[in-house]
Amino acid sequence: MSLTTTPLSLFSHARPVAAATGAALLVLLGGALAAQPAQAAVNPTIHMTHGVEYMSGGIGQDEAQLMETVSPRWPASFEFAIKDGRRADFAAGVHVTVRDSHGTALLDNVVSGGPFMVARLEPGRYEVEARIGGQTLRQTLQVSPGAPAKAVFEWPAGTDMASAGTRTVR
Structure with a gap:
């Protein structure tokens, strides 16, 4: 065998059918491996409460990137973090309540499965509460037609994380 031997010539001593089968198997295996994504992100579950998805x-990282990608397609998005000035810990397990302008809770004490939450809220003004441990932050959120609204909740370093999870971001 010479140094210029091609992979198909390795099968030259076998019958032509075996050579073709071996070559086809190599092509199929190579194509199947190349077609597989390194790791496919799975969409988090969409929930509904009081008619609000x-x-x-x-x-x-994959799920965070997915949430950041889809958030502009939702009328409202929320982000949760604990900051100390130089770095931030993304917070999960945040208890979130969203009330409409009449004070009716549309999302009532739902727990975030990560540092990002999106909601299909109708245009209007909302009061949003986000709670980690014993510390609650409040913001007003104005949702306008065709323009996504975002509220970022940042607790100071040292916030009681007894009932929430965190992930450091640098």
Whole structure:
């Protein structure tokens, strides 16, 4: 065998059918491996309460990227973090309540599955509460037609994380 031997010539001593079968197997195997994604991100589950769809997640780089990609397609998005000035810990397990302008809770104490949450809220003004441990932050959120609204909740370093999870971001 010479140094210029091609992979197909390795089968030259076998019958032509075996050579073709071996070559086809190599092509199929190579194509199948190339077609597989390194790791496919799975969409977090969409939940519904009081007629409002919402989704939360962002644990892990793939899921965080997915949540950031889909958030502009949802009328409202929320982000949760604990900051100390130089770095941030993304927070999960945040208890979220969203009330409409009449004070009716549309999302009532739902727990985020990660540092990002999106919701299909109708245009209007909402009061949003986000709670980690014993510390609650409140913001007003104005949802306008065709323009996604975002609220970022940042607790100071040292926030009691007894009932929530975190992930450091640098």
